[in-house]
Amino acid sequence: MFKDLSSMMTPEFIRYILIPALIGGAAVTLCSALLGVSLVLKKYSMIGDGLSHVGYGALAVAAVMNLAPLKFALPIVAVAAIILLRMSDSGKLHGDSAIAVFSTTALAIGILVSSKAGMMNDVSHYLFGSILAMDTNDVILSVVMSLIVIIIFIIFYHKIFAVTFDETFSKATGIKINFYKMLIAVLTAITIVLGMMMMGSLLISSLIIFPAITSMRVCKSFRKVVICSGIVSVICFIVGLFISLAADTAPGATVVVVNVIVYLIFTLFSKIRS
Numbered sequence: 663m664f665k666d667l668s669s670m671m672t673p674e675f676i677r678y679i680l681i682p683a684l685i686g687g688a689a690v691t692l693c694s695a696l697l698g699v700s701l702v703l704k705k706y707s708m709i710g711d712g713l714s715h716v717g718y719g720a721l722a723v724a725a726v727m728n729l730a731p732l733k734f735a736l737p738i739v740a741v742a743a744i745i746l747l748r749m750s751d752s753g754k755l756h757g758d759s760a761i762a763v764f765s766t767t768a769l770a771i772g773i774l775v776s777s778k779a780g781m782m783n784d785v786s787h788y789l790f791g792s793i794l795a796m797d798t799n800d801v802i803l804s805v806v807m808s809l810i811v812i813i814i815f816i817i818f819y820h821k822i823f824a825v826t827f828d829e830t831f832s833k834a835t836g837i838k839i840n841f842y843k844m845l846i847a848v849l850t851a852i853t854i855v856l857g858m859m860m861m862g863s864l865l866i867s868s869l870i871i872f873p874a875i876t877s878m879r880v881c882k883s884f885r886k887v888v889i890c891s892g893i894v895s896v897i898c899f900i901v902g903l904f905i906s907l908a909a910d911t912a913p914g915a916t917v918v919v920v921n922v923i924v925y926l927i928f929t930l931f932s933k934i935r936s
Contacts, residue, residue: 682801683793683860683903683913684900684903685805686800686805686856686860688896688899689804689856690853690857691857691917692812692895693808693812693856694710694866694869694870695870695873695888695891695892695895695896696888696892697811697815697853698871698874699874699884699888700822700825700846701850701870701874702871702874702875703827704826707867707874708761709746709761710850710854710866710870710871711761711765711866711867712746712760712761712762712764713739713742713746713765714857714864714866715764715765715766715772715863716738716764716765717735717788717854717858717863718789718863719767719769719771720855721734721772721788721855721858722772722773722775722776723771723772723775726775726776732800732859736851740847742768742851744847747844747847787862788858788863790862790864790914790915791858791859791861791865791912791914792860792862793861793903793914804856804859807852808856814845815849821842822845822846825837825839825842825843854866857869861914861917861918862914865914865915865918868918869895869921872898872918872922873890873891873892873894875925876891876921876925877928879928880928898917898920898924902916902917902919902921903916905920
């Protein structure tokens with residue numbers, strides 16, 4: 663049953679809950695969409711799922727040790743992203759196998775640590791997300807880190823574009839492809855950890871995949887796909903958040919469903935146009 667949104671929009675709710683959720687969520691979804699285009703094109707889209715499970719393990723350990731969750735998890739997930747990339751490139755483990763090994767191991771550690779400490783309920787929101795529970799410090803950190811990710815992406819846009827489409831040619835022209843691949847991995851790790859606060863480790867990879875594949879249904883150039891992905895991701899997030907408030911549903915899951923609907927609409931439009 664849908665609620666009357668106007669009755670919920672008290673000044674306190676808007677100031678302390680809705681606005682921080684909108685600002686923090688929009689920033690993270692924008693970062694996810696930008697990086698998602700490169701990850702999808704390089705067939706690394708599921709790295710988000712693997713890193714989110716690593717993030718859950720790190721956040722669970724931080725909660726048990728009474729440490730700052732995001733500050734503790736960020737470097738751990740960034741290191742995990744680099745190791746995943748190196749293992750995949752070295753051929754010791756294929757990309758999907760490496761992701762599976764890391765994700766299941768980290769998830770198991772997180773569950774064991776939190777269950778042993780009797781804190782499963784305290785860290786459950788890292789699995790399912792709790793965007794409306796983000797405090798001021800979480801929002802500030804999310805916005806600052808998201809701006810850093812966006813600025814770095816814009817500065818190195820052409821290098822990321824080259825590495826995404828043709829590593830061999832990029833290497834021949836003098837581009838340090840390993841550096842830029844690690845840069846993409848680290849930026850993805852940062853975005854994943856920030857996004858876990860609102861989407862949870864089970865759904866965060868959807869923010870990376872859906873805007874990219876949705877935009878690819880109607881856009882053909884890399885630049886247009888990146889711009890369209892950013893717009894689609896932010897709009898889907900805002901619409902999903904307000905629908906979740908009106909329908910009293912989980913915000914993260916609602917955002918994913920909105921992304922799925924938009925993807926189907928873009929797919930239908932693409933078929934009609936062709």
